[in-house]
Amino acid sequence: MNRQTPQQAETRHGRRRCRVALRRGGMSLVCVAVTLGGLLLPTADAVGQSRVGPNPLGSAAAPLPEEVQRLAQQGGVTQRLGAQLPLDTPFVDERGRPVTLGDYFRGDKPVVLEFAYFECPLLCPMMMRGIQDALRGVSASSPVGGAWIPGEDFDVVTISINPDDTPVAAAEKKQELRDRFAEGEPGREVEPRPDLAEAAADGWHFLTGREVDIRRAADAA
Numbered sequence: 001m002n003r004q005t006p007q008q009a010e011t012r013h014g015r016r017r018c019r020v021a022l023r024r025g026g027m028s029l030v031c032v033a034v035t036l037g038g039l040l041l042p043t044a045d046a047v048g049q050s051r052v053g054p055n056p057l058g059s060a061a062a063p064l065p066e067e068v069q070r071l072a073q074q075g076g077v078t079q080r081l082g083a084q085l086p087l088d089t090p091f092v093d094e095r096g097r098p099v100t101l102g103d104y105f106r107g108d109k110p111v112v113l114e115f116a117y118f119e120c121p122l123l124c125p126m127m128m129r130g131i132q133d134a135l136r137g138v139s140a141s142s143p144v145g146g147a148w149i150p151g152e153d154f155d156v157v158t159i160s161i162n163p164d165d166t167p168v169a170a171a172e173k174k175q176e177l178r179d180r181f182a183e184g185e186p187g188r189e190v191e192p193r194p195d196l197a198e199a200a201a202d203g204w205h206f207l208t209g210r211e212v213d214i215r216r217a218a219d220a221a
Contacts (some may be wrong), residue, residue: 002045049194057132080221085113089217091207094170101217104205110154115161115218118173118206131156132188135196150196151203158204161218163211170206 055137075086087102114131115126136157138148160170176199184192 025210085220087218089209089213090165091209091213093140094174094206096167099207104155104157112154112156113159113221114157115159115214115221116164118160118169119162120166128173132177132180132196133190134192135200136193139193139196141197144190149199149203151199151201154203156200156204157207159207159209159213159214159217163209163214165208168210170208174200174204174206185193 010048052138085101087100087105089101091099091101093099112131116127135150139150140147148154158173178197181193181197181200183188
């Protein structure tokens with residue numbers, strides 16, 4: 001039996017269409033339309049620009065590996081404005097509890113939905129770090145719209161696209177991200193945000209499920 005390397009598996013699955021969206025009730029606003037293995041991909045005009053953190057596609061000073069750049073350039077945008085997610089799709093959360101998508105889309109606040117691997121060597125860690133940078137940005141007070149706090153003003157739902165992932169892996173990934181918030185990232189000059197570590201406890205959810213259910217949700221998104 002042929003076995004794929006993690007890089008090959010990521011390349012194959014990374015081309016699956018996924019979407020990150022904000023939804024409130026029946027209305028939806030797409031904020032990022034395509035992911036590669038979970039990497040948030042801006043349009044070509046947006047590459048090199050970031051309002052909330054470092055460019056996830058790298059820079060001249062710190063370029064990404066050629067393989068990552070090649071995958072990123074193969075990305076596209078698929079809009080499904082107004083499409084309805086299958087809210088009855090079952091999953092299991094990081095605490096081992098059975099849930100459905102509908103448990104998070106209650107119509108009272110927006111949801112940022114993403115599909116990603118919990119473990120992969122290239123793109124997914126950059127995606128997770130990109131979302132954390134975004135949360136640091138929107139949670140900072142501004143004269144325009146004030147601060148948006150995960151768990152209070154919106155939720156983040158991360159669905160693993162690996163059907164072999166378990167609630168234990170989901171809990172470990174969530175704790176890793178909370179620790180990064182709490183401790184900061186000295187190498188990137190990112191200061192600790194213990195408030196976001198606390199907010200992520202109830203505001204960032206990590207789900208696992210069967211392949212048929214993952215595919216159903218991803219195809220609808």
